[in-house]
Amino acid sequence: MTVIQARGLRKAYGATIALDGVDLRVEEGRILGLIGPNGAGKSTALHAILGLTPYQGDLEVLGRDPWSARDRLMRDVCFIADVALLPRWLRVWQALDYVAGVHPRFDRAKAEGFLARTAIKRTSKVRELSKGMVTQLHLALVMAIDARLLLLDEPTLGLDILYRKQFYDSLLNDYFDGTRSIVLTTHQVEEVQHVLTDLVFINRGRIVLDCSMEEFESRYLEVMAHPEHLAAARALRPIHERQLFGRSILLFDGVDRRQLEGLGDPRTPSIADLFVAVMGHTAGQPQGADR
Numbered sequence: 106m107t108v109i110q111a112r113g114l115r116k117a118y119g120a121t122i123a124l125d126g127v128d129l130r131v132e133e134g135r136i137l138g139l140i141g142p143n144g145a146g147k148s149t150a151l152h153a154i155l156g157l158t159p160y161q162g163d164l165e166v167l168g169r170d171p172w173s174a175r176d177r178l179m180r181d182v183c184f185i186a187d188v189a190l191l192p193r194w195l196r197v198w199q200a201l202d203y204v205a206g207v208h209p210r211f212d213r214a215k216a217e218g219f220l221a222r223t224a225i226k227r228t229s230k231v232r233e234l235s236k237g238m239v240t241q242l243h244l245a246l247v248m249a250i251d252a253r254l255l256l257l258d259e260p261t262l263g264l265d266i267l268y269r270k271q272f273y274d275s276l277l278n279d280y281f282d283g284t285r286s287i288v289l290t291t292h293q294v295e296e297v298q299h300v301l302t303d304l305v306f307i308n309r310g311r312i313v314l315d316c317s318m319e320e321f322e323s324r325y326l327e328v329m330a331h332p333e334h335l336a337a338a339r340a341l342r343p344i345h346e347r348q349l350f351g352r353s354i355l356l357f358d359g360v361d362r363r364q365l366e367g368l369g370d371p372r373t374p375s376i377a378d379l380f381v382a383v384m385g386h387t388a389g390q391p392q393g394a395d396r
Contacts, residue, residue, distance in 0.1 A: 197228070197230075247280075257290070302317065
């Protein structure tokens with residue numbers, strides 16, 4: 106089942122084009138990473154999917170128009186943005202009461218179970234919690250809602266590595282069940298590489314890469330070329346080259362592994378390295394030219 110289907114999605118703020126003809130498809134049971142630099146259009150895309158901003162083009166979320174049917178859509182969609190969205194004066198038990206009162210699919214016992222594995226006290230106010238604890242509270246509230254689609258906009262921004270790992274472990278172990286779908290944006294791409302099933306790069310409002318993680322792992326290779334084979338490696342037209350400890354690391358798109366094995370040790374690049382390569386490769390081209 107298709108959970109999100111966007112065709113020609115466009116959004117402008119005056120002369121600034123935030124989304125410029127975006128086509129996007131998310132299937133049920135997938136975890137999509139929407140990666141892009143600041144101002145690329147990531148948050149605008151999420152806001153359109155949530156029905157928080159009008160747009161041009163065609164967009165369906167769970168078979169509904171998010172702008173005209175937002176009330177019904179929110180029964181099946183959850184969203185985590187900046188953890189500061191939780192009022193600082195709110196006590197933990199009041200947050201549980203509030204969500205239980207406004208969302209018919211909230212399972213309070215499940216939320217209590219999540220919180221029991223943390224150091225969060227029910228009587229504590231949000232302002233008394235560390236940022237990591239606030240994220241844990243927010244995640245407990247959201248994961249206890251029987252939603253079909255979860256949108257995460259920089260959910261671990263500002264957290265230390267321990268809380269970031271706990272966040273994604275909880276997401277996979279306690280929320281994702283193979284039928285729900287997740288779309289997340291993050292700058293910490295190294296930490297989500299093992300989480301994602303699909304990858305989209307967005308730049309200046311246009312999609313510049315869209316592939317499954319299976320395609321990513323089979324299509325892209327990087328090799329630290331032996332100095333005597335550097336010219337031969339460059340002849341295979343890498344999409345990016347960088348230096349490390351005086352050696353050249355070249356990244357290739359669609360080159361057969363067997364062609365590279367004699368030049369160095371081929372391996373799958375990190376998402377971060379591919380992101381740098383694709384952004385640099387498309388920087389001088391018209392927007393969307395590397396779709």
